[in-house]
Amino acid sequence: xxxxxxxxxxxxxxxxxxxxxxxxxxxxxxxxxxxxxxxxxxxxxxxxxxxxxxxxxxxxxxxxxxxxxxxxxxxxxxxxxxxxxxxxxxxxxxxxxxxxxxxxxxxxxxxxxxxxxxxxxxxxxxxxxxxxxxxxxxxxxxxxxxxxxxxxxxxxxxxxxxxxxxxxxxxxxxxxxxxxxxxxxxxxxxxxxxxxxxxxxxxxxxxxxxxxxxxxxxxxxxxxxxxxxxxxxxxxxxxxxxxxxxxxxxxxxxxxxxxxxxxxxxxxxxx
Ligand code: HPA
Numbered sequence: 001x002x003x004x005x006x007x008x009x010x011x012x013x014x015x016x017x018x019x020x021x022x023x024x025x026x027x028x029x030x031x032x033x034x035x036x037x038x039x040x041x042x043x044x045x046x047x048x049x050x051x052x053x054x055x056x057x058x059x060x061x062x063x064x065x066x067x068x069x070x071x072x073x074x075x076x077x078x079x080x081x082x083x084x085x086x087x088x089x090x091x092x093x094x095x096x097x098x099x100x101x102x103x104x105x106x107x108x109x110x111x112x113x114x115x116x117x118x119x120x121x122x123x124x125x126x127x128x129x130x131x132x133x134x135x136x137x138x139x140x141x142x143x144x145x146x147x148x149x150x151x152x153x154x155x156x157x158x159x160x161x162x163x164x165x166x167x168x169x170x171x172x173x174x175x176x177x178x179x180x181x182x183x184x185x186x187x188x189x190x191x192x193x194x195x196x197x198x199x200x201x202x203x204x205x206x207x208x209x210x211x212x213x214x215x216x217x218x219x220x221x222x223x224x225x226x227x228x229x230x231x232x233x234x235x236x237x238x239x240x241x242x243x244x245x246x247x248x249x250x251x252x253x254x255x256x257x258x259x260x261x262x263x264x265x266x267x268x269x270x271x
Contacts, residue, residue, distance in 0.1 A: 002094075005051045006101040007102055009044070009064070011057060016042045021077035024268055025099035025224075027215060029080070029111035032231060033163075035261050036078040039067035046079070053087050053095060064095075070269035074084025075099060078240065082211055083135060084189040093140050093190055093218040094140040095249065100148065106163070106225040106271055108264060112249050113209035114191070114236030116168045116200050117181055120207070123256040125178050125263065127167050129230030131213045132184040132205055139214040140221055149221035158220045163227050176259050181206025185213035194238025208236050231256045 021185050028036060030214040036043075046062045060079040068074065081092045099107060114125070120126065144151045156267050164180070171178045182201050187193060188210035190237050192200070219226045233252035234244055242248075253260075 021103040022073045024074045025104040025107040026076045027109045031250045035077040036065040036076040040065045042066040063236040065069045089139045096215050096218045100222040107219045109212045109225045110211045110229045112233045113207040113230040115232040116236050117206040120232045124232040126230040127180045128183045131183045140184045153221040184208050191244045197236040197238045
């Protein structure tokens with residue numbers, strides 16, 4: 001299955017771009033997809049890629065984009081697959097395995113998240129330092145492909161501390177403020193209750209969201225370096241008294257997107 005998809009993509013890449021092996025993979029979260037529009041050299045809709053599903057969340061396009069950014073060859077997911085859409089978890093992480101096979105060494109996972117840390121404000125960018133998997137599912141369950149990774153992969157440093165430092169320094173040189181923290185993933189699609197957000201805070205989360213963690217687990221398993229950046233789009237339930245809406249999330253992502261794009265472009269350059 002994986003080889004079919006990779007062969008299909010390699011053939012198109014070769015035809016359109018020649019010898020092009022992406023070394024960086026970027027997953028663009030809600031409202032953050034414009035980076036792909038800015039640089040697109042080749043785009044392939046998910047609906048045309050064997051074994052890909054179509055992502056249908058508003059604020060997400062559904063295509064794989066190949067481009068060179070600041071001298072680095074990059075593959076970008078403009079829109080990702082979410083577990084809450086009903087996709088099996090293996091489908092959610094399938095593109096990460098495809099990236100690995102295409103030659104990607106570093107993945108940058110981005111998302112929209114709710115702020116659990118009371119010091120965070122909507123449209124803040126948070127560099128992910130660690131995660132808590134509260135989805136009650138692990139994408140590595142099932143037979144293990146030993147050619148890609150171990151049965152019991154170490155998760156002590158999913159988000160490479162060296163790269164966390166690099167992102168921090170890069171942001172500071174650009175004059176972009178960043179936060180740092182732990183991202184907790186829940187399945188969604190309902191937002192959390194205030195009691196759940198309180199629990200998240202107590203167990204050490206700074207932000208909550210509905211993605212990223214399955215992809216990060218698979219990327220680490222497959223020996224890729226991982227950078228995670230959350231756009232804090234709202235204060236999570238109970239942290240503020242305002243009711244949550246997807247439109248507000250997209251609005252906050254829109255406010256952050258220029259800063260976000262500037263940061264990601266420079267991070268890619270510094271990899
Ligand atoms: N909770 C979970 N996911 C989210 C949120 C939130 O508050 N905001 C954006 N994505």
